[in-house]
Amino acid sequence: METIDARGKSCPLPIVLIAKAIRNLPAGAAVTVQADDRAFPEDIRAWCRKTNHELLSLDARAGFYEAVVKKI
């Protein structure tokens, strides 16, 4: 699974990077995003709701968040 490292990148880069990455994925494939932007948990949830992709998980790791998103 592809991992996008958006750590150290601020809004709107994490969602811009995931939007770019997911375009090249086949439906059903998943991608991992790591980010430490404080807006990330709310933004990734909103992004998934708006774009109809599925947020499989969202966890707090040591100093950053990690989300797994499935392309619908």
Add this chain to the structure above:
Amino acid sequence: MNAATSAPARDASTEERLAALESEMKELARRALAHSAELDSLSSVARGLGQQDKLSLIVFSGSLDRLIAAFVLATGAAAMGMQVSMFFTFWATAALRQDAASVKKTLLERMFGWMLPKGAKKLPLSQMNMGGGGPAMIRHIMKKKGVASVEEMIDLAAELGVELNVCTMSMDLLGLKPEELLDYPNRSFCGVAKFLETAAPGKLTLFV
């Protein structure tokens, strides 16, 4: 309890009530289906009436901070799957300047050319400009905090299909020629009618 043992316990009036309830449920289900079909057709009407998932930005300001805000919104909206159109007018058109081969200009146009910022890299801040020291400071802080620069966001916007429209009246006023402006894949030169036609059916229009 199974049907065979419970059946004898039912009397005629219970059977009657069950039958009545069953037909009532069937009627309710029929009505729910009819309502959902009605809702479907209403929502498709609403979509046709000015509810496109679109962001239109009128970018008027030629300040770095406002341009940052405009491009954060534009790239964010494009990432959210929205259609995005940016309309550059007045001072904002100078933000799109780039070093160009010399273009023929009148004296007044040349004077404007000297005074206007030569592209996004030369934009002042709307506040705390501090004689040009402010923009350098904010760029330094942005880099440190992982905020994309305006130049990077313009590239991202291009990649995400953000439309860029430049007001020809402003270009005429400021003496800017098309060949002086940044190369951008999805760029057009337009007037107010094109803007209104594009923005009117959208959900969201902002003036920056």
